Amino acid sequence: MAEKDIICIVSSQYKAVFLKINSSTTILDLKFDAAEMLDLPYESLILAYEDQTVGSLKFLIENDGDLTSMVEHCHNLGLKEVHVQAFKEGDDSSNKQENEQVRQDILKSKSVDCGPSALLTTSVPDKNPNDNPSGDDVMTIDDMISRSERIPAWWHTALTGEGQRFESAKELRLALLYYSMAKKFEYEFGKNEPKRIRVFCWFKAAKNCPWMLFASPPKNDNRLEIKKFVDNHSCGQHDNNAGQSRASRRFIATQLQPTLKVRPDIRPIDVQKEFLSSYGIRVDYSKIWWGKERAQEKLYGDAHESYDQLRWYVEEVKKTNPGSYIHVEQNEGRFTRLFICYAACINGFLYGCRPLLFLDGTFLKDRFKGILLSAVAYDGNQGIFPLAYCICDQENNVNWKWFLQGLWSILYERPDPYNPPHKLVIISDADKGIREAVREFFPDSIHSRCVLHLVENFRTKLKDLGFKSKDTQILGNLLQSACYKYTRAEWNDYIDDIRLVDERSYNIVMNYAPENLANAFFPGVR
Template structure:
């Protein structure tokens, strides 16, 4: 069905009729044709249909019949519904769609009867298009034009209020229609402060923009709508929107100055103000100015809350898109321009390395000077990793939901208390082999002197080849991420397996990876083989030497997943809406705070090891009592318990492999160390000591000064950076949590006692009751 196109016959303004057999047929109305395919989104489809019939998308619904069924109408309300409709009609060249508009009753107008779909209710009116370029004060950038607001007239018949489409729109002048339906005193309490914004002839303003803003607030306060007759950079003439109303104002520039002065004004209204016209000049720039202060305090201020607040405070009914656009402008005013942020990158990178000596901050552009990649690693992170962390790096990438999208590539480490320690990160356009290779090259340069490092990362996206190639002369190991491997295993299985069977295979796969000895690994893969020979072959061909504990040659300290840096990802999620320089600086601030907090906390520790390590060691100590140690004259000892193990104290080795896998003495090793009268602390890897932990957080990340504007010097050939060509797609971003979750085993629950860990057949309460 991929690529299948269907011609859709869209019909509206007709009526459904039912015959004797209960079959529906559609009579009358208008019909239009359009072509769609399975790549079209529901939002695009809905907007095209709304434009086709010149109706409001928010009050429009689309329905269709299933092939062979003329009794039930099926609603299209999201992307899945649209794709199903195309699939259901895959064998037909055309299909019929029925477009209906639904009327929503205004909250403060009671007893409003249902009306024809061609009538538009007070609260739902609103059509979005661009405004004329003459309104210069609302132009945000070269591609954004402001919204004009015109009013509508009312017909009052039998206490029922309707809005008629009697709107006088000049040719070539698209506009935004918005209406309010209440003059309640509490709704206009904030606007009352603006009633004297316009005082009369002779009043001066510093600019045309200032005059327009004052006029807009004045109109809102006095509840009337106006229309521009002239509107340019040096003169503005405005009249009341109501036909025949004499209210008029004219202002123009004072010669040889930039001041704007009101030259003529007729302040009298004969249109009875809001009773006749209730449209207001609520442009998106006005909305931005109103909400900016609140947005500064509440960054997650939602458009729907903006709509409610504006209605309560000013009596103006915005639609969702007006509020959203106003919020976007307010964010740009508070945070700065996305476009300017890219142009600031050259200076920003220099400032990072200047204020944090020993750091590496670099970027690249494409041939057209558009942004390509940015790499950042602070000296404090590099020093902390090399001096106090285990030689273990987790590589992962997460998508950014910013205006220009992109991917955040991260390299994180584990400190001595198993906390996330950020080492380096990069912002790139896509998660590709080329970008990962570039990231690893920068990382190697930043680390300067490499020691034996184990990377935990996906084997795809070119990482397997890049790690080997870039660190070919180093003692480096690549541990495949179990999360990505298990996901790929499920994707590659071609058999029809149930969810339960797939879950069992993944559990066996994890158990095989964590098994410390080859015989344990073999038992687990044989369990997979009993379910699916195909899955077994896949596992055996997936290079277990890179992911199974029993064969892996490097030191992973039992860390098997690359998404270790969940805390780091949450920082990016909180800052992804910011311009790129501010996003990086927000992450820098989080790293600075993290280092300071952990340094202060560790200074209070009184034990030799970190708190988490102390807990792990104590758990192993509790297992020592039933163990029996056979004394030997050499350095190898036999320990008997549930199994017989051989411990080599001098080489920190136990046949159970627990000591080697974690870097901490296992219970067998602790038993032998106790018999020798020695201290188990002396046999823990140095990375788990409190001293090493404090060494990790010795250096600080320093603040980076604000970069207001790029330092451009054409004589020296300054680098120009422009935004990448990618843009955020339309529609609301997904709210799916960043980072995949580990496979969680389903816990049994008893249907009798509701307890966990057993079922009804083994319930002790049931047996005792008998």
């Protein structure tokens, strides 16, 4: 039986939002959604659960374990909703003592005796003089890296001591990873099994460092419990890079998921810099790249599997949305092209849109790249109305012909008695095979160029001929103004100005064919 979701009411001062949570919800997802909907900073957001059943107690929700425990508690009590407060760190007076205690724990953890070589410190790093005229001092990159104010507080308390329990070995390993990064030390496994984990400081043999952790299931319980925890180092081997060798792809993906929701186009090199500046963590570029791939897969699904499910998707669309036109083309079982036009889009265009079609292509930026070809219309509310789109390998004459053949089929081979307008106006940039495809499948249509594409193409040709940037800008503006004029006299005035500047620019304009670009020469009914 599927687990029922719990309604989580997250409030902040006078605002509140409803969110659905269950045992699979992560603290990252909950905090991100709450911060986004309540307009609070994600980095300093604190969540607290108010339990009215035990005397209005308030519990901080700092990690996935806290969130899972809260969900289980609500299920055990049969609660269908839960109240959670959201506030910025230090803003809620009722939680100042808890926050101060967390800070004190962090300060204590930084003062662990790790020998004279230890770099962990709570004091502000020394500043180095520079040659600024103002005489101000600046910190070096190493000074900034050694500061750990931006490391989340719960990283420092991911491991609390003997008796702490974890749902699985996977959860314990992840907590150990966060803890070692916050405390900046390296570790190695003595035993790494599903039911028994023994961990030592990396320098146990070399420096006889006593730090260790042992966890195994207690009696009649499948969870792992920390049976022994010696949280003390004597190796003196802490430095800014310590604890980072185990920054796995999974860890990077977990940290990246909230960021990718708002910045899906973020580059791996930018992620690498942010990890360094935010947490002082140096991570290899390859790990960052694969971590981003895993985060995208977690958020949006596996791209390879999605392509493999296209056959199923075609059948489901035909069953649930009759009248739709969808076709997948394959070559020896390998995907090559996809054409999609839904029934609602067809009817919307035929009955509610102007006889205008805009054609264009753009790049796809997933793992397999490719091109998205699209045909959109213009509805009666001055809005863009999608008609059909195609996914293919590249923008060329062959793919445009294949796409426009599909468009012609859905418009002119319909059993519906309604006939589409015979005179379609098709607007595009007229490059990369569109013009030839339009002439073949829509010979009676009026094919016009997009003015902005045209002007940009015109300026590019002028630059190739050696025109100065100022001249190309002026001539492009003249051509754009001429295209928007409604009388031939006005058109001629601007074209004469172009001709006076340079005869070559005039010849380029006339080769475009005025009837394909100017309002004054438009042959159809406006």
